[in-house]
Amino acid sequence: MQLIAILMAAIFALGGRWVQLYPERLVPKGHFVGPDTRGARFYRTQMAFLGTFMVVAGTCGAVLSLISLLRLAPGLVTFIATLVGLAAGIAAAAHVRREAKTRPPYISNNPYGWWP
Numbered sequence: 343m344q345l346i347a348i349l350m351a352a353i354f355a356l357g358g359r360w361v362q363l364y365p366e367r368l369v370p371k372g373h374f375v376g377p378d379t380r381g382a383r384f385y386r387t388q389m390a391f392l393g394t395f396m397v398v399a400g401t402c403g404a405v406l407s408l409i410s411l412l413r414l415a416p417g418l419v420t421f422i423a424t425l426v427g428l429a430a431g432i433a434a435a436a437h438v439r440r441e442a443k444t445r446p447p448y449i450s451n452n453p454y455g456w457w458p
Contacts, residue, residue, distance in 0.1 A: 351403030358396025365389035397435045402427035
């Protein structure tokens with residue numbers, strides 16, 4: 343059961359990475375009028391928060407499930423696993439945010455509007 347939990351948490355974290363790198367694939371073409379409208383900026387902020395949460399939660403869950411397989415001292419191991427999982431999740435989220443910021447901005451070729 344723990345291996346399935348690790349796999350699902352890792353898939354959740356990878357989904358958060360995908361959301362941060364490709365937010366334009368989540369809305370229909372022509373959804374926003376321009377790249378600097380209030381709605382487009384708010385959408386990009388939402389996707390950054392959602393993706394960051396998914397990366398932190400997925401990484402933390404995967405590490406917690408992986409370390410909990412040790413079963414040495416349940417209380418101590420769970421506490422240490424939680425701390426290590428949070429640290430790994432925050433490090434992964436910071437890495438993905440840096441990766442997302444280095445990507446070139448999306449340029450839409452849709453005549454009906456822009457989408458982020």
